[in-house]
Amino acid sequence: MTKKSIDNSVTALMEKAELQHLETTWSRSEQQKPRCAFGEQGLCCHNCYMGPCRINPKGTNRQKGVCGATAEVIVARNFARMIAGGAAAHSDHGREVAKTLLFAAQNSDAGYTIKDISKLNKVAKDFGIATEGRNKEEIALKLAEKALAAFGQQSGEIDFIKRAPEPRQALWRQHDVVPRGVDREIVEMMHRTTMGVDHDYKNIMLHGARTALADGWGGSMIATELQDILFGTPSPLRGKVNLGVLSETEVNIIVHGHEPVLSEMLVLATQDPELINLAKSQGAAGINLAGICCTANEVLLRHGYPIAGNILQQELAIATGAVEAMIVDVQCIMPSLPELCKCYHSQLVTTSKKGKIPNAKHYDFSEEEALQTAKEIVRNAILNFPNRGSIDIPKEKMDLIAGFSHEAIVYMLGGKFRGSYTPLNDNIINGRIKGVVGVVGCCNPKVTHDQAHVSLVEELIANDILVVQTGCSAIACGKAGFLTPESAHKYAGKGLAEVCQAVGMPPVLHSGSCVDNSRILMALSEMVRVGGLGKDISELPVAGAAPEWMSEKAISIGQYFVASGVFTVFGIGLPVEGSPVFCDHIYREFETIFGGKWAAEADTGKMAGMIINHINQKRENLGISKGRERVLFDMEMRRELAI
Ligand code: NFS
DSSP states (O other): OOOSBSOHHHHHHHHHHHHTTOOOHHHHHHHTOSOOHHHHTTOEEOSSTTOOEEOOSSSSSOOSOTTOOOHHHHHHHHHHHHHHHHHHHHHHHHHHHHHHHHHHHHOTTSSOOOOOHHHHHHHHHHTTOOOTTOOHHHHHHHHHHHHHHHHHOOSSOOGGGGGSOHHHHHHHHHTTOOOSOHHHHHHHHHHHTSTTSOOOHHHHHHHHHHHHHHIIIIIHHHHHHHHHHHHOOOOOEEEEESGGGSOSSSEEEEEESSOHHHHHHHHHHHTOHHHHHHHHHTTOSOEEEEEEHHHHHHHHHHHOOOEEEOGGGHHHHHHTSOOSEEEEOSSSOOTTHHHHHHHSSOEEEEOBTTBOOTTSEEOOOOGGGHHHHHHHHHHHHHHTGGGOOOOOOOOOOEEEEEOOOHHHHHHHHHHHHHOSSHHHHHHHHTTSSOEEEEEOOOOOTTSOBTHHHHHHHHHHHHTTEEEEEOHHHHHHHHHTTTTSTTHHHHHSOHHHHHHHHHHTOOSEEEOOSGGGHHHHHHHHHHHHHHOSSOSSGGGSSEEEEETTOOSHHHHHHHHHHHHTTOEEEESSOOTTTTOHHHHHIIIIIHHHHHSOOEEEOSOHHHHHHHHHHHHHHHHHHHTOOOOOOOOOOOHHHHHTOOO
């Protein structure tokens, strides 16, 4: 039987859950077997009620849906709708941040402040907003209004597109895929893929590119940049990760979800002396705030608060019996949580009008009363501490360094006065660093939890490839110990280790949550701008990977990486295999359009090989190909991987 996780804290708690006859994502995943092969291959269409239709990929019957849609049209529509779903999630998050910036600009005494003024000025300039003679609130007000307008814009181009290298912008214009407005492209994607509209799979995927670009260079970039302005641009700091960060003696509060608009207020509330005293009066030593999923990444990056785990650990956190309250907002929150909470004293608290869960306690979280609501939630969690029964907190926890925003990387590499990407490019040109790969995305119970992230990253850094991470993938590698400067001499190849040791950075850089994949786009544009590695992102020796993906958001990210010129490999498989014609389009033909293409590879060793070959090819094209042999990983080395 395949191992469920390489993380011992996960396997131990999973066994506990099984003994107590509790359901987890893994037990439900087993119950779903055998999975619907039509769905897995993207061949099931339920876009209208003449169906649902399923295409038989092998036989001669059932080659078309009732309306006449072929396999490639059905696969394209399904894939494009995943892009739209993912782009909508990231972008609606961005919208909330823009609304919060607007609120902060108009209510400077209401809890939210404007922390990064230099970024405020820089982003305002990108949006064409005059800064001279205006105070920070006035600039923030204009910026928030313009950012909000980018969602509903009907024509023209969204502003951040101008951050891409000129040849990339020209290519997008040539193919007419520059996003006009964020919401507009998402709505149009849904329209085109409804029954009876766009029947040309290539045309569907062009708009798929436009929609995904509206996410990466639009909604997500707005979220990242405006969050930095409001809450501070991350810079490297120490933290801890894994379920062992839960405290035996303190009130454990877990914040889970995505929007720092909530978590930032919880940070303030848990620091309130009155509430800390209340915790003590209840017999606790204090309050311990930890995160799960991308909210965890946000509070870690800006405050050094610990991460309890990635997506697949949310249920197990409750199963420790040590969580007084889990506070959630939107995205990646399992509907199974209230069922588990019933077996323990844990309170489940929802905070977004958009995301309610039956049997959870709901608080409407609004900017106006954010701090007050956060304090009330924390107060109730504290009062729940005496109800705690027996607990099982795993011992696993790991140190890490996180906070490598695009600006922090500039600073790390060049120092305060000569900070730039020049040292990175120089080290790529001289071959110490072979290339840069963004390893991102989720975990998926279909495969051994964390294993693909960890083994891929281990092989890449051993081959002198600098890895930049976000999301649950960063949490997996953090738990494995890759996010410490010491890991450079332990795991990295000689060249990469030399660079890392010289500047004191890990070979794996944690850049934030999934909307922060926009930081990777900015880093790539900066590498082009600095020079020496070609004129466009597609010429760089770089790649993207999501080895254990599961979310629509990951598909949107993959598509905007590809449309930005990046070779991007997904693990597990993609729901497109039912149409060889469509596969040929995104796995091969896309490269002739965008200079980047998709690939799917379930075997992590092969995935590493594909990425290394791609990087070597790009190096050869750039005339910087001299290098050493690939370090091959055998089964023995892979077996050693454990958290
Ligand atoms: Ni990204 Fe973050 Fe994790 Fe996947 Fe979910 S938390 S936004 S979608 S599961 S990486």
